[in-house]
Amino acid sequence: MTLSLSLTVNGDRHEVHLEDARPTLLDVLRERLGLVGTKKGCDRGQCGACTVLVDGRRINSCLTLAMSVDGAEITTIEGVARNGAMHPVQAAFIDNDAFQCGYCTPGQIMSAIGLIAEGEAGGDPERIREGMSGNLCRCAAYPGITEAVRDATERLSQNQRKSA
Template identity: 65%
Template sequence: MVETPKISRRGLLGASPVVAVSAKAASAQTPEAAAPALPDAPVRRRVVLKVNGESRELDLDTRTTLLDALREHLHLAGTKKGCDQGQCGACTVHLDGERVLSCLTLAAQAEGREVVTIEGLARGGKLHPMQQAFIDNDAFQCGYCTPGQIMSAVACVQEGHARTDHEIREYMSGNLCRCAAYPNIVAAINQAKSQMGRA
């Protein structure tokens, strides 16, 4: 009869690290335990953006958002980065005349299209009627959301969704104002719509 060797608790605990290291080394050699492959290097491409009437050529990572292209590469800091998830509206710009959330739009998607930012609304040194209306009606406090609010407000009027206060609130609901200047924003839109040729 073969006797099994007696191992004390102390001996077992002393041997455990050796067993653990051996097991870890063995598992590291199996393909299943191999470290996940690192992603490929970022893909870059040449993108030509027409922003506020001017064509600009950029060399961008294909994952670059329109928001980051505007702020970080073209240094147009009027468009704000709020939530970076498309929920606050601070990054609203116009793309071919329609409002879009630039944090959810890839820069490459804007190639060959007309991008207008808050900096492109004024003409010949004169404020856009909506910009002037926001000033006249105190439609901002801290001002952080204001560029996005104005871009959405212009689109709201151009889309024909500014006929009543209720309609304005509904079609501006994607733009958050943490200072709660909403009544003044509605007043500003009502003032500007007649000057924009919309009653």
């Protein structure tokens, strides 16, 4: 029996046909849709490399059955830049040297976007570290990541004030 999965990924509608209900969202994104920016790290929900936004909330896509998000709006790292301009979180990661090897960076950025959107980042480094604790960095770029989240929070806040 073939199962039909309907997702909106980075603004584009996708119909995916699955042979069974077991594939994870991570595997569907990477293997069926060719969106390889979302990384497979531990495949156990412990590292955060696979973080994406589902209906605006950050999740570990390696732990999420694709069928459980049927009809959802998914945002991956490929979908955060707009009109050729980096997302403020992406720019803050570059400006604050918030990565070394870069493997965890897509998940870190997606988690930071979610954390800021949840209103949980603020300017307190400890709060940011706690909010980002589900995302591991083997290169230990944590000071830069914390500063990038602080910087991006301020940038996004300034953008909102300008828009109001």
